[in-house]
Amino acid sequence: MAGAPRPGGRSAKVRAAVLSAALAELAESGYHALSLDGVARRAGVHKTTVYRRWGTREALLFDAINARADEYVPIPDNGSLRADLLDLTRDAITNLSTPHVQAVARSAVALAPYDAAVATTNTAFWTERLAVDGIVVERAISRGEIAPTDPTEVIEAVIGPAYMRVLVTGRPVTEEFLAATVDRVLSGLPKPAKDV
Amino acid sequence: MAGAPRPGGRSAKVRAAVLSAALAELAESGYHALSLDGVARRAGVHKTTVYRRWGTREALLFDAINARADEYVPIPDNGSLRADLLDLTRDAITNLSTPHVQAVARSAVALAPYDAAVATTNTAFWTERLAVDGIVVERAISRGEIAPTDPTEVIEAVIGPAYMRVLVTGRPVTEEFLAATVDRVLSGLPKPAKDV
Numbered sequence: 001m002a003g004a005p006r007p008g009g010r011s012a013k014v015r016a017a018v019l020s021a022a023l024a025e026l027a028e029s030g031y032h033a034l035s036l037d038g039v040a041r042r043a044g045v046h047k048t049t050v051y052r053r054w055g056t057r058e059a060l061l062f063d064a065i066n067a068r069a070d071e072y073v074p075i076p077d078n079g080s081l082r083a084d085l086l087d088l089t090r091d092a093i094t095n096l097s098t099p100h101v102q103a104v105a106r107s108a109v110a111l112a113p114y115d116a117a118v119a120t121t122n123t124a125f126w127t128e129r130l131a132v133d134g135i136v137v138e139r140a141i142s143r144g145e146i147a148p149t150d151p152t153e154v155i156e157a158v159i160g161p162a163y164m165r166v167l168v169t170g171r172p173v174t175e176e177f178l179a180a181t182v183d184r185v186l187s188g189l190p191k192p193a194k195d196v
Numbered sequence: 197m198a199g200a201p202r203p204g205g206r207s208a209k210v211r212a213a214v215l216s217a218a219l220a221e222l223a224e225s226g227y228h229a230l231s232l233d234g235v236a237r238r239a240g241v242h243k244t245t246v247y248r249r250w251g252t253r254e255a256l257l258f259d260a261i262n263a264r265a266d267e268y269v270p271i272p273d274n275g276s277l278r279a280d281l282l283d284l285t286r287d288a289i290t291n292l293s294t295p296h297v298q299a300v301a302r303s304a305v306a307l308a309p310y311d312a313a314v315a316t317t318n319t320a321f322w323t324e325r326l327a328v329d330g331i332v333v334e335r336a337i338s339r340g341e342i343a344p345t346d347p348t349e350v351i352e353a354v355i356g357p358a359y360m361r362v363l364v365t366g367r368p369v370t371e372e373f374l375a376a377t378v379d380r381v382l383s384g385l386p387k388p389a390k391d392v
Contacts, residue, residue, distance in 0.1 A: 102309075105364070106305055106306050106309070107306070108364070109302055109305040109306065109363050109364060110302050110303070110305065110306035112366060113298075113302070119366065122364075122365075122366060123365075123366055126364070126365040126366070126367070130365070144388050145388065146385045146386060146387065146388060147385075147386035147387060147388045147389065148386075149385055149386055150376070153357075153373070153376060153377070153380075154380075154385065156357045156360060156361070156365075157353075157357050157377060157380050157381075159360070160356035160357030160358075160359065160360040160361075161349075161352045161353050161356030161357070162356075163356065163359075163360045163364060164352060164355070164356040164359045164360060165352070165356075167305050167363070167364070168301070168304070168305060168322070168359060168363070169318075169319075169322040169326070169352075170308060170315065170318060170319055170322070171322070177349070180346070180349060181349070181353060184349075184350075184353050184381055184384075185353075185380055185381070185384065185385065186384050186385055187384040187385075188380075188381065188382050188383040188384035189342045189343075189345055189350065189381065189382055189383075190342060190343035190344075190345055191342070191343060192340050192341065192342060192343050193343065
């Protein structure tokens, strides 16, 4: 894109500082008290920089959560759907389990039905994230490992039960649980012995 | 049990009126403004009745949510695990989609890490609910339909993705999605054609 900032340049450093400050402010002050001024102050940049680049609290938070997910939940490519789904789910839950991200996630659940801006940001985040995560399923289909199927639904099938444990039931998410969940989605429930 | 009130008697009617008033108050006033006095007033019963029987807001809400789940999410027994899981998931999502229940669920997600009483109520609800729902899996194991497996995890596998849609991503939960989720848990992902 013409005029796009070079990655790693000054612009990228400012962006990283602001996005990190946004998550820290959110965890400390909560969604309703979060202000672009406060984020600018914490990041040590001029507030017009933040206003010009992001404009709204929601746009800033969307960018911050997305950037964090891109960094901490990379798309694996192990050549095996099982290994990819396990890496992806483990990284997603590790990310969700950090205090900043979990505070954002819980706020979004609480506020989405009552705040259109939160709902829009949330939908934008998940639409992009599920599509990106679905790449591991698309690759498995291309390799002939599985027949064509909806990639997004496969991602939801493996992360949904773990998300429900973290956010809803509070049950612990262990490595055994993640592996059992992935295996259940890949292979189904155990068949009964034939000769009984 | 000696001295237990007869079902359908006056005591049962009072209980039903109070539990229904508790959910209505919660939806109208929110968790923090909910009081046992307000619930008693709405139910048209004396407040000492409510204090004596439930004691705390959390005990009352636990009982209210549980009673509602028992009534609206009955344990099916179709003689087929697929039909049972589908009925159970559909009823659970229909219940979760009603405004009162959804307000309770979203509040619990938002408050559980910060409020020990909410967390305790929530854990008690889910421990009981997942065990009760798991009966359909235990029956399928007894019938020889599937080999022994963790009943609770099977329930989480079928309701987790739908819960995540309602509470987290906001994606619509259709009958097709529920059926595809149940089939994926039962049979796994579609195998590739052998002769390609």
